[in-house]
Amino acid sequence: MKNTARIVVFVLFLLAFLPCLALAETADQWNAKGLAFMGTGDLDKALDCYNKAVKADPRYPYAYINRAWLYNLTGEFAKALPDCTKAIDLKPAYYLAAAYNNRAWAYCGLGRYEEALPDCDTAIRLDPTGAYAYNNRGWALCGLARYKEALDALDRAIDLKPDDFLSFTYINRGWAYSGLGEYDDALDDYEESCDRGNQIGCEAYRTLKAKMDE
Numbered sequence: 001m002k003n004t005a006r007i008v009v010f011v012l013f014l015l016a017f018l019p020c021l022a023l024a025e026t027a028d029q030w031n032a033k034g035l036a037f038m039g040t041g042d043l044d045k046a047l048d049c050y051n052k053a054v055k056a057d058p059r060y061p062y063a064y065i066n067r068a069w070l071y072n073l074t075g076e077f078a079k080a081l082p083d084c085t086k087a088i089d090l091k092p093a094y095y096l097a098a099a100y101n102n103r104a105w106a107y108c109g110l111g112r113y114e115e116a117l118p119d120c121d122t123a124i125r126l127d128p129t130g131a132y133a134y135n136n137r138g139w140a141l142c143g144l145a146r147y148k149e150a151l152d153a154l155d156r157a158i159d160l161k162p163d164d165f166l167s168f169t170y171i172n173r174g175w176a177y178s179g180l181g182e183y184d185d186a187l188d189d190y191e192e193s194c195d196r197g198n199q200i201g202c203e204a205y206r207t208l209k210a211k212m213d214e
Contacts, residue, residue: 025052025056026056026057027053027057027060027063028053030052031049031050031062031063031066033049034048034049034063034067034070035066037049038069043070046070047067047070050063050067050070059090061086061087061090062087062092062094062095064083064084064086064099065084065087065092065099067080067083068080068081068102068103069098069102071083072102072105072106072109077106077107078110080103080105080106081106081107083102084099084100084106085103087099088100088103096126097122097124097126097127097130097133098130100119100120100122100126101119101120101123101130101132103119104116104117104119104120104123104133104136104137104140105132105136107119108136108139108140108143111143113139113140113141114144116137116140117137117140117141117144120133120136120140120153121137123136124137130160131156131165131169132165134153134154134160135153135154135157135168135172138150138153138154138157138169138176139172141153142172142175142176142179145179147175147176147179150172150175150179151176151177151180154169154172154173154176166196167193167196167197167198167201168193168198170189170190170198170201171190171198171200171201173189174187174188174189174190174193174201174204174208175204178208183208183211183212187208187212190202190205190208193205
């Protein structure tokens, strides 16, 4: 009789617990949800999903890569750095170039241009078609006043046509042209960025135009 009671209790426990297991979501599922929310522009929900992915599996690299990307987008570069380094340390089978590129982006955002360059070079070596890495390399080189080298990297980024980020590449190339004293070319690039809806490009265009009209 006692054995029968124990079996009944055990069965009831399983019936109560198994639905919870079915509802539990993996790091991969949380990461996919985060990407979906990123696609709709709901960054708060995306961040919550990436946090849950990391909690579900602290050794899942792609949540760190995507959370770093989100932090960079929102200008929280200091938060992006440890996520990038963690992802790199985990040696993901895919998107390792993205982890290095995200860290280069964070370094550039913090004005740490010398540290950004090796990460840009590694990202380019891992994925020679990665336009973002060329853009960030150009950004870092502009920050170091190495404008001629910056132009080569930014020309390559534009050739690769990263359409969702191209307006920023034109801003960076405008910066390089301006640094070389080629103001007409700089103005053209700032105007192109502005035409693509980038308000930073619009402001850069107005500022340089006023300077040229003095």
